[in-house]
Every structure is written in structure tokens, then in C-alpha cells.
Amino acid sequence: MILKIAWRNVWRNKRRTLITAAAIFFAVLFSVVAESFNRGIFDGMIDNTVRFYSGYGQVLKKGYWEERTLDKSFELSDSLSQQLLSIDGVDQLVPRLESFALASYGKITKSSMLVGIDPSKENQLTGLSKRVVKGAYLKADDQAILISEGLANKFKLDIQDTLVLISQGYHGVNAAGKYPVKGIVSFGSPELNATMVFLPLATAQWFYGAEGLLSTLVLDIENKSTAERAVAELKKTLNADDYELKDWKQMMPEIIEMKALKESSNKIMLLVLYLIVSFGIFGVIVMMTKERQYEFAVLLSIGMQRRTLSMITWLETVLLGVFGALIGIVASYAMMYYILLNPIKVTGDMAVAYEKFGIEPILLTSVDLDIFANQAITVFVITSLIALYPLNKIWKMKPVDAMRS
Amino acid sequence: MKEVIKVQAIKKTYNAESIPVHALRGVDLSIQQGEFTALVGPSGSGKTTLLNIIGGLDAATEGSVLIDQQNISQLTDSQLIDFRKEHIGFVFQAYNLIPVLTAKENVEFVMLLQGKSQAERDARVKDLLGAVGLSEQIDRRPNQLSGGQQQRVAVARALASKPKFVLADEPTANLDSKSTADLLDIMAKLNREENITFLFSTHDQRVIDRAQRIVTLEDGAIISDEQNAIGS
Ligand SMILES: Nc1ncnc2c1ncn2[C@@H]1O[C@H](COP(=O)(O)OP(=O)(O)OP(=O)(O)O)[C@@H](O)[C@H]1O
Ligand SMILES: [Mg+2]
Numbered sequence: 260m261i262l263k264i265a266w267r268n269v270w271r272n273k274r275r276t277l278i279t280a281a282a283i284f285f286a287v288l289f290s291v292v293a294e295s296f297n298r299g300i301f302d303g304m305i306d307n308t309v310r311f312y313s314g315y316g317q318v319l320k321k322g323y324w325e326e327r328t329l330d331k332s333f334e335l336s337d338s339l340s341q342q343l344l345s346i347d348g349v350d351q352l353v354p355r356l357e358s359f360a361l362a363s364y365g366k367i368t369k370s371s372m373l374v375g376i377d378p379s380k381e382n383q384l385t386g387l388s389k390r391v392v393k394g395a396y397l398k399a400d401d402q403a404i405l406i407s408e409g410l411a412n413k414f415k416l417d418i419q420d421t422l423v424l425i426s427q428g429y430h431g432v433n434a435a436g437k438y439p440v441k442g443i444v445s446f447g448s449p450e451l452n453a454t455m456v457f458l459p460l461a462t463a464q465w466f467y468g469a470e471g472l473l474s475t476l477v478l479d480i481e482n483k484s485t486a487e488r489a490v491a492e493l494k495k496t497l498n499a500d501d502y503e504l505k506d507w508k509q510m511m512p513e514i515i516e517m518k519a520l521k522e523s524s525n526k527i528m529l530l531v532l533y534l535i536v537s538f539g540i541f542g543v544i545v546m547m548t549k550e551r552q553y554e555f556a557v558l559l560s561i562g563m564q565r566r567t568l569s570m571i572t573w574l575e576t577v578l579l580g581v582f583g584a585l586i587g588i589v590a591s592y593a594m595m596y597y598i599l600l601n602p603i604k605v606t607g608d609m610a611v612a613y614e615k616f617g618i619e620p621i622l623l624t625s626v627d628l629d630i631f632a633n634q635a636i637t638v639f640v641i642t643s644l645i646a647l648y649p650l651n652k653i654w655k656m657k658p659v660d661a662m663r664s
Numbered sequence: 665m666k667e668v669i670k671v672q673a674i675k676k677t678y679n680a681e682s683i684p685v686h687a688l689r690g691v692d693l694s695i696q697q698g699e700f701t702a703l704v705g706p707s708g709s710g711k712t713t714l715l716n717i718i719g720g721l722d723a724a725t726e727g728s729v730l731i732d733q734q735n736i737s738q739l740t741d742s743q744l745i746d747f748r749k750e751h752i753g754f755v756f757q758a759y760n761l762i763p764v765l766t767a768k769e770n771v772e773f774v775m776l777l778q779g780k781s782q783a784e785r786d787a788r789v790k791d792l793l794g795a796v797g798l799s800e801q802i803d804r805r806p807n808q809l810s811g812g813q814q815q816r817v818a819v820a821r822a823l824a825s826k827p828k829f830v831l832a833d834e835p836t837a838n839l840d841s842k843s844t845a846d847l848l849d850i851m852a853k854l855n856r857e858e859n860i861t862f863l864f865s866t867h868d869q870r871v872i873d874r875a876q877r878i879v880t881l882e883d884g885a886i887i888s889d890e891q892n893a894i895g896s
């Protein structure tokens with residue numbers, strides 16, 4: 260009965276209820292859209308980088324991260340390998356030997372990222388073979404390269420053409436070689452697409468004069484939550500004098516920082532928005548309370564306890580908010596889900612900015628449930644707080660005075 | 665005969681600190697079970713004040729109110745609310761009903777607060793709305809009822825809890841003469857047939873004429889208290 264009365268009271272002044280619900284609806288919609296894009300974009304960036312290249316964690320020789328020199332490469336000993344693989348969640352170890360190299364074809368010379376990979380392990384980690392758009396994927400003993408599409412286009416070279424590579428090898432030795440293009444790979448990330456050259460690990464070690472050495476050991480970990488635990492565990496056991504462990508957050512500090520920055524500016528904006536909406540709702544509730552003084556007085560007179568009456572008005576206010584929030588959530592969920600399935604292409608300056616961060620120029624959204632739950636909780640808390648106003652009035656009310664005026 | 669209301673030496677002073685208004689200056693009144701009493705007097709004489717104090721809606725400055733031997737001035741706010749729910753029926757001048765509930769639900773509501781069973785509520789709602797002549801209108805909301813019909817629902821609601829008596833402060837003030845007569849007929853019939861005790865205030869001579877007992881207040885004191893031979 261209490262619920263029935265509250266629900267009907269919500270609909271007593273339909274127009275007012277709809278306006279209030281609409282305000283909440285738009286606040287929720289706006290918040291969700293802002294949050295969803297924000298998270299979608301940055302998580303997209305992170306995911307992209309993690310899945311297509313960096314992995315959730317990497318083991319490096321101490322000092323390599325800052326200096327990026329092959330002189331800081333290391334040998335993967337059996338004991339290190341066993342130690343790493345014994346950590347729960349680490350599925351396999353993906354070795355790389357990477358450095359910069361000048362690549363020439365005909366009269367054109369470009370700088371490139373030349374990476375030695377274990378073709379099958381690399382493929383399991385990043386799905387590299389699926390990126391082959393022309394030619395074939397590498398085998399472990401190939402004396403050939405995979406080249407990224409953007410770079411291939413700049414050289415105007417095709418498979419079977421031969422690329423000349425020049426670099427500085429381990430301890431300053433000259434590194435030079437000629438390799439045929441076995442396949443062309445395409446990356447969504449414009450940066451990767453314009454620089455990457457892959458060759459089998461053994462071939463790369465020979466090229467760089469770094470027999471048996473690695474610059475990077477990527478940990479193949481299933482997902483973010485496993486990664487956090489595994490990395491924490493590893494940090495405790497790994498010899499910190501020799502090795503360094505980088506997790507995905509440390510590997511892309513700019514993105515993490517930008518995400519946090521954007522999140523806090525969003526928060527401020529949403530705070531202001533909710534403040535405005537709250538005042539609106541508050542106004543409506545104050546009006547409602549004023550109008551119903553007499554009615555409240557009658558109810559107290561005929562024997563309704565103050566707590567029961569309070570319960571009704573509290574429910575009314577919260578129902579009003581939850582109703583608005585609910586349709587806002589449903590609408591925004593549908594909208595964000597639709598955009599997730601049909602991403603919006605970014606053009607112009609925005610696209611350039613995206614490319615700078617190495618991600619595909621599309622707007623991703625997130626439909627993480629907590630984004631929606633947060634809105635529901637926010638509205639619930641706000642309306643519950645606003646409901647304190649009529650509660651306070653009811654608690655202090657003297658029926659006689661209320662009925663006299 | 666059973667004494668249901670005993671008012672002893674009630675005084676009520678408003679604004680005691682600034683400009684005191686002596687609304688009641690020492691009122692004694694005893695109401696027996698089954699009486700049909702009109703409280704009359706000029707505007708400002710203290711009728712509403714007295715009814716509110718008897719109903720436990722307002723506290724007297726001095727004196728005591730005994731309802732069926734129980735001194736209600738000793739009850740806490742919450743106990744008083746429960747006391748009203750169980751023992752006193754109220755009919756106010758207007759806007760008695762919960763606007764979002766139908767006639768049936770308004771009457772049922774009080775019994776719900778009392779925790780009565782569904783079967784008992786249904787039976788009693790039917791009886792009461794039948795008794796006030798609104799069997800046809802049970803599913804209407806207050807705004808779909810005339811002022812007179814609303815007051816009749818209010819009477820039914822006041823009786824739903826089986827109170828010891830019904831207090832009505834100018835129940836006919838907003839009604840036309842036909843509705844006034846109808847309401848009075850119903851109240852009188854309930855009084856006659858069910859032995860329900862009514863205490864109501866009024867300005868209306870036609871209503872006064874229907875009372876069995878007429879208590880007249882003036883300037884906060886009772887100046888006459890007489891049986892009315894021609895009362896209904
Ligand atoms: N809350 C209050 N504060 C101050 N004075 C009050 C208050 N309530 C009533 N009074 C005064 O007390 C006196 C009695 O008022 P009351 O309402 O009881 O009279 P009444 O007989 O019901 O009058 P009416 O026929 O106009 O309804 C009046 O002088 C009134 O102004
Ligand atoms: Mg009055």
C-alpha cells in the first residue's frame with residue numbers, strides 16, 4: 260500500500276514528474292556518454308597497444324628501458340625462464356630483439372623498427388599472422404622479413420623485393436643485410452604501420468651480432484586482472500639488480516595519465532551538471548512538500564506514524580529519480596552499444612591527434628556495467644539526500660498548525 | 665451510560681510569551697457514549713481549539729482530557745498517533761481524503777494501518793460505503809466525487825477503525841444544503857442504529873437543529889449546554 264501510494268503520488272502531477280525525470284534522464288545520458296567514450300577511447304588505446312604489441316608485462320635488462328640500446332640485451336637462462344613461467348597466469352614467454360634500423364629500397368631510405376621475433380609465439384601473443392595482407396607469415400628459419408604496409412607503400416615495394424637494412428649491432432658492431440620481403444602486414448595503429456619490420460629471432464640475432472640475446476621478453480598473460488596479480492608477484496621474486504619488470508601501466512604512462520586527466524575533468528563537468536539537476540529536483544520537492552502540508556497533517560491526524568509518512572515521501576522522491584535514471588540508462592546503454600558495434604570514424608584534426616597516439620582513428624565506447632551502475636547510484640544518493648527535506652518537515656510538523664494555514 | 669470523553673478544566677493560551685490569546689478559559693465537558701452533540705458558538709470562540717485538544721492534535725495549557733478513563737496528555741507523540749488511529753475518528757472541513765486513493769482504498773487504508781486482515785477490510789469497506797450511500801462510487805478517486813460525497817467517504821473512513829467517537833470540525837461548512845442534509849441524515853442514522861458517538865462543531869442553524877445536545881462556547885468558555893428536544 261505504501262508503495263502504491265508513493266507510486267501514484269509520483270504520477271500525481273504528470274507534467275512536473277516528466278520534466279524532472281527528463282532532467283535526470285539527460286544528466287544520466289550525458290554522464291554515461293562522456294564516461295563511455297572516455298573509457299572506450301583510452302581503454303581502446305591501451306588494449307590496442309597491449310594486444311598488438313607490448314603485452315601486459317615485459318622483462319628487460321636493467322637500464323634497457325631508458326637507454327634502448329642493444330648493449331643492454333640479455334640471455335634467457337633456463338632458471339629465469341622457469342622462474343617466470345612458474346608464476347600463475349604467465350602462459351608463455353615471447354622473446355624479442357628490437358632496435359632501430361635504416362631501411363632502403365631503391366633511392367628511398369627510411370628509419371624503421373626492426374624486430375626479431377619467434378614467429379609462432381609472437382603469433383600466439385599478438386595474432387601477427389592474421390595481419391598479413393599479402394604474401395606469407397614468417398617461419399623460424401626464414402632469411403626474410405615481414406614489412407608493415409605503410410612502410411611498404413612508401414618504398415613502393417612488393418613481396419619478393421629485397422630490402423637493405425643497416426644498423427648498429429651489439430657492442431657497436433656494424434650490422435647490415437639484404438632480406439627479401441616475404442609478407443606485408445597491416446596495423447590499425449598508424450605508427451606501427453609506418454615503421455615495423457619483422458624478421459625471425461635467429462636471423463635478427465645474427466644481423467645484430469647478438470647471438471642468443473634478447474632485448475625484451477614479453478609475458479603472455481591472459482587478461483588485465485591476472486596481469487596485475489602476476490606482475491605484483493613477479494616484482495617480489497625477480498632479481499632487481501639484473502632485471503626490470505614493466506607492467507602495462509608503466510609502459511604507457513602518457514595514456515594512463517591522459518586518461519586520468521580526462522576522467523577528472525569529466526568528473527568536474529558531471530559534478531556541475533548533477534548539481535544543477537539536483538537543485539531542480541530540490542525545487543520540485545520543496546514545492547511538493549509545501550502543497551501537501553495539509554494532506555500530511557490529515558494523515559498524521561488519522562493515525563499514520565511519522566515514519567510511515569516519511570517512508571512514503573522518501574520512496575516518492577527516490578522512485579522519481581530512479582525512474583528518470585532507469586530510462587536514461589536504458590537509452591544510453593542502447594546508444595553506446597550501437598556505437599560500439601558501429602564505431603564512428605574520426606576525421607580531421609582529431610584523427611591526426613589519434614594517430615599521434617598510435618591508435619586507429621575511430622571512436623570506441625565502453626559498455627562496462629559499472630559506468631551505468633555509477634549513474635544509478637549517484638541518482639539514488641542525490642534523491643535520497645533531497646528526500647531529507649520533506650522528511651525533516653514531516654518530523655517537525657504539527658498537524659494543527661499545518662491545517663490552520 | 666459510559667463516559668467516553670471527559671474534559672477537565674481545560675485552558676489553552678496561544679502566544680503565552682508575546683500577546684497571549686486565551687482561546688479556552690477553563691472548559692469542563694463530559695460526553696457519554698452514543699451522544700450526538702453539536703459544539704456551537706461564534707467565530708473565534710474556541711470550537712476548533714477544543715476539538716483539537718480532545719482529539720490529541722494539540723496540547724492544553726492546563727487541565728486534562730480523559731478518553732475512556734485514559735489521560736491522553738501523558739502520551740508521547742508516537743503513542744498519540746497510534747491512539748488516534750485506534751480510538752478516534754476524524755472528519756475535517758475539507759480535503760480529508762488521500763487524493764491518489766479511491767474511495768474504497770481511502771476507507772481501507774486506516775484498517776491497513778491497524779493491521780486488519782484482507783477479509784475484514786473488504787467486508788467493512790463494503791458495509792461502510794454502503795451505509796454512507798456510496799456503493800456505486802467505491803472505485804472513484806476523490807476528484808471524481810462531489811464535495812458531499814467526499815465528506816461521506818470521510819465519515820466512512822472515520823468509522824473504519826471502530827473508534828470510540830467521531831470528531832468533526834465543521835463537516836458541512838463547504839457543502840450545499842442538500843449535501844448537508846444528506847450528510848446529517850447519515851450521521852444521525854449511524855448514531856441511532858450503531859450507537860456511534862459524534863461531536864461536531866458548526867455554524868449552520870440547520871445542522872444545530874439536528875443535534876440532540878447543543879454545547880455553546882463563547883470567548884473560550886461554555887455558556888450553555890442543553891438537550892435539544894427536536895433533534896434527530
Ligand atoms: N495557533 C494559534 N495561534 C494563535 N492564536 C490562535 C491559534 N489558533 C487559534 N487561535 C486563536 O484562538 C481563538 C480560538 O480559535 P478557534 O479556531 O478555536 O475558534 P473557532 O471557534 O473554531 O472559530 P471558527 O468558528 O472561526 O472556526 C481565536 O481567537 C484564534 O484567533
Ligand atoms: Mg474553527
